[in-house]
Amino acid sequence: MDDVEWLLSTLSAELEVRPPTSRRREARYLAGNCVKLYHGERLIAYAEMRMVGRHMEISTVLVDAKYRGQGKGKELIKKALKSITCDKILCCTKNPAMAKVLHDLGFTVKKWPGFYTYTILSINTLRRLFSMLLRFEFKRIWQQGKGIHTYDMFVIEEK
Numbered sequence: 001m002d003d004v005e006w007l008l009s010t011l012s013a014e015l016e017v018r019p020p021t022s023r024r025r026e027a028r029y030l031a032g033n034c035v036k037l038y039h040g041e042r043l044i045a046y047a048e049m050r051m052v053g054r055h056m057e058i059s060t061v062l063v064d065a066k067y068r069g070q071g072k073g074k075e076l077i078k079k080a081l082k083s084i085t086c087d088k089i090l091c092c093t094k095n096p097a098m099a100k101v102l103h104d105l106g107f108t109v110k111k112w113p114g115f116y117t118y119t120i121l122s123i124n125t126l127r128r129l130f131s132m133l134l135r136f137e138f139k140r141i142w143q144q145g146k147g148i149h150t151y152d153m154f155v156i157e158e159k
């Protein structure tokens with residue numbers, strides 16, 4: 001399985017993250033601002049990074065199901081933190097394992113990241129909703145929407 005196939009199949013299986021797109025677009029994501037972990041030649045973990053207002057957001061955090069609970073999530077986020085130069089970093093999640101990783105690495109829960117970041121985050125959330133609607137990803141919308149009040153915004157403001 002190559003990296004693009006792994007990413008497509010893992011995104012399809014995980015309803016808490018963005019939906020899979022085309023092979024071409026996923027290849028662009030893999031060549032872009034992201035961190036990856038390999039076991040030999042095999043991609044086993046992946047996360048994306050992008051500027052959201054004044055913060056760098058870590059999103060689409062994925063560890064291969066066979067490798068979970070072995071510290072790979074923590075290793076991946078540590079790698080992301082090393083590569084990020086922005087001193088304000090955020091990650092939104094309602095996944096308890098992800099929350100544990102972020103907490104252990106020094107992130108704290110923040111309600112208000114500032115007007116600019118909050119506005120861009122809200123726009124991105126709406127864009128993601130439209131993209132899921134266009135792809136008829138109703139199960140994904142339900143999965144992400146049903147616990148919307150349990151999402152926490154984890155932030156580190158000085159690395």
Ligand SMILES: CC(C)(COP(=O)(O)OP(=O)(O)OC[C@H]1O[C@@H](n2cnc3c(N)ncnc32)[C@H](O)[C@@H]1OP(=O)(O)O)[C@@H](O)C(=O)NCCC(=O)NCCS
Nearest residue numbers: 016061062063068069070071072073074093096097098100
């Ligand atoms: C979230 C995810 C990235 C975590 O990866 P992982 O490799 O299992 O993470 P780690 O093994 O480094 O650490 C997980 C920690 O959470 C703990 N944990 C696991 N399940 C937990 C739960 N239900 N409640 C609280 N803590 C939990 C583990 O014990 C571990 O803590 P430890 O380091 O003290 O032992 C992985 O489960 C995943 O890919 N999930 C699907 C996609 C997803 O939901 N991504 C998050 C979207 S932002």
